[in-house]
Amino acid sequence: MxxxxxxxxxxxxxxxxxxxxxxxxxxxxxxxxxxxxxxxxxxxxxxxxxxxxxxxxxxxxxxxxxxxxxxxxxxxxxxxxxxxxxxxxxxxxxxxxxxxxxxxxxxxxxxxxxxxxxxxxxxxxxxxxxxxxxxxxxxxxxxxxxxxxxxxxxxxxxxxxxxxxxxxxxxxxxxxxxxxxxxxxxxxxxxxxxxxxxxxxxxxxxxxxxxxxxxxxxxxxxxxxxxxxxxxxxxxxxxxxxxxxxxxxxxxxxxxxxxxxxxxxxxxxxxxxxxxxxxxxxxxxxxxxxxxxxxxxxxxxxxxxxxxxxxxxxxxxxxxxxxxxxxxxxxxxxxxxxxxxxxxxxxxxxxxxxxIRNSITISHTPGGLLGIAGLSVELPTGEVLLKNLELEVRAGDSLLITGASGSGKSTLMKTLAGIWPFGQGQIRIPEGESMLFLPQKPYLPLGTIREILAYPAASGFFTEQKLREIMAMCKLGEFMDRLDENGNWSQILSLGEQQRIAFGRAILHRPQWLFLDEATSALDEQTEMAMHRLLHEQLSGSTIISVGHRSTLLEYHDRILNITEAGSWKLSA
Ligand SMILES: Nc1ncnc2c1ncn2[C@@H]1O[C@H](COP(=O)(O)OP(=O)(O)OP(=O)(O)O)[C@@H](O)[C@H]1O
The missing domain is CATH 1.20.1560 (ABC transporter transmembrane region fold)
Incomplete structure (x- = not known):
């Protein structure tokens, strides 16, 4: 009592x-x-x-x-x-x-x-x-x-x-x-x-x-x-x-x-x-x-x-x-x-x-550079996924992260986004530059397609014409007349459609740094290539860091970071 x-x-x-x-x-x-x-x-x-x-x-x-x-x-x-x-x-x-x-x-x-x-x-x-x-x-x-x-x-x-x-x-x-x-x-x-x-x-x-x-x-x-x-x-x-x-x-x-x-x-x-x-x-x-x-x-x-x-x-x-x-x-x-x-x-x-205990330090430095020094990524249990990563990505570069399933690619992305706290090392984030992360399963808030496309900005942030233009580019034309329809869209749209909505969002927001974590996994190879081509055309000045398995992706990236067994890694051009 x-x-x-x-x-x-x-x-x-x-x-x-x-x-x-x-x-x-x-x-x-x-x-x-x-x-x-x-x-x-x-x-x-x-x-x-x-x-x-x-x-x-x-x-x-x-x-x-x-x-x-x-x-x-x-x-x-x-x-x-x-x-x-x-x-x-x-x-x-x-x-x-x-x-x-x-x-x-x-x-x-x-x-x-x-x-x-x-x-x-x-x-x-x-x-x-x-x-x-x-x-x-x-x-x-x-x-x-x-x-x-x-x-x-x-x-x-x-x-x-x-x-x-x-x-x-x-x-x-x-x-x-x-x-x-x-x-x-x-x-x-x-x-x-x-x-x-x-x-x-x-x-x-x-x-x-x-x-x-x-x-x-x-x-x-x-x-x-x-x-x-x-x-x-x-x-x-x-x-x-x-x-x-x-x-x-x-x-x-x-x-x-x-x-x-x-x-x-x-x-x-x-x-x-x-x-x-x-x-x-x-x-x-x-x-x-x-x-x-x-x-x-x-x-x-x-x-x-x-x-x-x-x-x-x-x-x-x-x-x-x-x-x-x-x-x-x-x-x-x-x-x-x-x-x-x-x-x-x-x-x-x-x-x-x-x-607070998180010993991965994330700092913001000027100069359009993503710098990774001595980065080890771990699981909450202390098990090491990636050891001592040293990497520099400059503005305008493109990098593809590959590796076997479960090797830690997504966890590395989460670490770069600052939401995975387990591990050690330093990450330098380009100061004042916009970043957008697209996960495999995009997040669709409750509401209309207009609100979903604009997320996390408010729904009125983009013009109707701009939204329609982007929807056409991302092969979402069939939903143009349903822009203001309320619904639980994450239950209605196929994963591929949801992924194309996420691409549309990326093009709308025009981030300087774009991180794609198997963001095209549900698309057929042809559509996947079309989406990457679209990104290169629309966001030509942006840095793109992708996680993916398919060899078709190699064409759209300058360098490859391959995570191999037991947390080791290899960087190649
Ligand atoms: N919250 C968590 N707690 C414990 N283990 C986790 C957690 N999240 C991920 N893991 C483990 O970390 C390992 C790496 O997962 P991750 O999702 O980074 O792999 P991946 O390389 O992206 O795999 P895939 O190619 O299949 O998507 C996996 O073995 C997974 O089970």
């Missing part, structure tokens, strides 16, 4: 010390103050009841009606306090969740943690679920349980003494008959609850749809996060983090907007449910008041008991529902969520350490 509090505080403290801390603290203090006010007014109400019934016992009807005027005042205070307490609690929840989601997104995207987690797999399952579902549950459960515990403790302490001192048998008049019914309040309560449930169902109807939509938005948000995890490599090659971030923010916005509608709907429903709850205090009085005027009964004690009983019963059921029931266990769920979030944060930390 102590460990749970420690972990929960570790996850929470950032928010309570963040930029918006004063507003958050003000919201929390206001909710607590409203809760205290609520309990205070409840005690006043209970005292008012004493006076009220004494007046009835004295058969002083004038004073009775005078005291009765206090009831709407109490009711109004209860309604305004309770409804707004919930609303403010939800405002705090929205702010806290937004902060915590942004925090985890920032940590997950920084230092390419999302990609390192994918290649190292230190046991963080579904990071997307941690960010979308667990953060939501953590914030909502923690607030609900903390405020609920506070309120119930205060109420229980205030009313348990009252109930202890008041008890008795309930006498009831039904028409001409006087009967004593044990459990009378229970029957009234059951009927009243059924009526309340029906009314709640009618007023709360719109909440069902809103909840449904909310779940869909949550799932959409989660799915977009899953896509980043699945396509980590492609996004890392494109440095597409900023575009991904924009897409996440947009989807998260839908969640928050719908949640605001939910909050308004819930506010309406709360007026009904809380009015129902408030009326339940009046009901026993209304039923019994005629007999008091007849002087046949002294019901003050009974109704006081009823009020105190309701308060004590509700406070106690909070403990039972939220704390002691291990089946429904909100606390158990909160503990699990806390555990999942803190292990996720720990794994992010160890990924950041891995990135």
């Amino acid at each position: 102590l460990n749970f509090f420690r972990l929960a505080w570790k996850i929470s403290r950032g928010f309570w010390k963040s930029e918006g801390k004063w507003y958050a603290r003000l919201l929390a203090v206001t909710v607590i103050a409203l809760q205290m006010l609520n309990v205070y007014v409840m005690v006043q109400y209970n005292m008012w009841q004493n006076q009220f019934y004494s007046t009835i016992q004295e058969m002083n009807s004038a004073r009775f009606f005078h005291l009765f005027l206090y009831w709407p005042v109490f009711t109004l205070i209860f309604l305004v306090v309770d409804v707004n307490k919930l609303y403010l609690q939800q405002m705090l929840e929205v702010r806290w969740r937004t902060w915590l989601t942004n925090y985890y997104l920032q940590e997950w995207l920084s230092k390419r943690t999302y990609y390192l987690m994918q290649i190292l797999d230190y046991g963080t399952d579904n990071p997307d679920q941690r960010i979308s579902e667990d953060v939501r549950l953590f914030v909502s459960y923690l607030l609900e349980l903390s405020f609920g515990l506070f309120r119930s403790t205060l109420t229980l302490a205030s009313f348990i003494v009252v109930l202890w001192n008041l008890s008795g048998v309930v006498d009831l008049t039904v028409g001409p008959y006087e009967i004593s019914i044990h459990g009378y309040m229970v029957w009234v309560a059951i009927l009243y609850a059924v009526a309340g449930s029906w009314l709640t169902a009618v007023v709360g109807n719109s909440l069902i749809r809103l909840n449904f939509v909310q779940q869909r938005y949550e799932a959409d948000f989660r799915f977009s996060l899953i896509r980043l995890r699945e396509n980590g490599e492609g996004i890392a090659f494109y440095n597409g983090e900023h575009r991904e971030r924009a897409s996440f923010t947009k989807r998260f916005q839908f969640i928050i907007e719908n949640f605001r509608d939910l909050m308004s709907g819930q506010r309406k429903l709360s007026y009904v449910t809380l009015l129902h709850w408030r009326l339940s205090f009046l009901l026993p009085y209304l039923i019994s008041v005629p007999r008091i005027f007849e002087g046949k009964m002294q019901l003050g004690g009974l109704f006081q008991t009823a009020t105190a009983f309701t308060q004590v019963e509700q406070s106690l059921s909070f403990f039972i529902d939220k704390f002691y029931s291990m089946n429904e266990a909100s606390l158990a769920e909160l503990q699990a969520v806390t555990q999942r979030l803190s292990s996720f944060a720990e794994n992010i930390g160890s990924m950041h350490e891995t990135a």
Whole structure:
């Protein structure tokens, strides 16, 4: 239990010390103050009841009606306090969740943690679920349980003494008959609850749809996060983090907007449910008041008991529902969520350490030169893939990297892109020159073909005419009329078509350095040659470094780096 509090505080403290801390603290203090006010007014109400019934016992009807005027005042205070307490609690929840989601997104995207987690797999399952579902549950459960515990403790302490001192048998008049019914309040309560449930169902109807939509938005948000995890490599090659971030923010916005509608709907429903709850205090009085005027009964004690009983019963059921029931266990769920979030944060930390430990130094130097000195590329296990590579590639050169399957060609490309941290040596990157990496399986973001072609630039970056021209060159003419069609194109297009889209992207972006990692593997030899010819024509000044198996590629490259057995290599012209 102590460990749970420690972990929960570790996850929470950032928010309570963040930029918006004063507003958050003000919201929390206001909710607590409203809760205290609520309990205070409840005690006043209970005292008012004493006076009220004494007046009835004295058969002083004038004073009775005078005291009765206090009831709407109490009711109004209860309604305004309770409804707004919930609303403010939800405002705090929205702010806290937004902060915590942004925090985890920032940590997950920084230092390419999302990609390192994918290649190292230190046991963080579904990071997307941690960010979308667990953060939501953590914030909502923690607030609900903390405020609920506070309120119930205060109420229980205030009313348990009252109930202890008041008890008795309930006498009831039904028409001409006087009967004593044990459990009378229970029957009234059951009927009243059924009526309340029906009314709640009618007023709360719109909440069902809103909840449904909310779940869909949550799932959409989660799915977009899953896509980043699945396509980590492609996004890392494109440095597409900023575009991904924009897409996440947009989807998260839908969640928050719908949640605001939910909050308004819930506010309406709360007026009904809380009015129902408030009326339940009046009901026993209304039923019994005629007999008091007849002087046949002294019901003050009974109704006081009823009020105190309701308060004590509700406070106690909070403990039972939220704390002691291990089946429904909100606390158990909160503990699990806390555990999942803190292990996720720990794994992010160890990924950041891995990135820092990276002993491959990448520097940016002027002069249009890619220089590699003493570069050894390793696997996370320490196994060496490539030993002591010395290589210089000048602007305008072209280099083909060959070698048996599994020899480490793709890993060398990842190292040059700066996304593979395992190994030693120095890489000098030409300063201020644009670089583009095309992997074997291109990354296609969700959206239209126009957005996909422009990626990682924004969709409006290139003119329609330019896009059509490039599509014609890359033999993608059949999709020209579908430029603005939304779809999961990575599922629709063939790998060859996807690779031609990546070529189109390269020509659009005109990088000074282009790295192709088996980027034409799915094309037939003729189309492959046509694509390379196109690159040479369109990007004549660019340096091209390719990984490939086919001999047809030799024609388009000046030099060959062949990775041979056990990490050795050979450079030939
Ligand atoms: N994340 C990883 N963890 C452990 N081993 C890895 C990881 N990524 C790659 N490897 C291993 O590194 C070796 C080199 O892989 P790489 O993809 O660089 O080979 P390649 O020469 O490009 O192969 P191919 O020609 O088949 O594409 C392979 O044995 C592969 O199993």
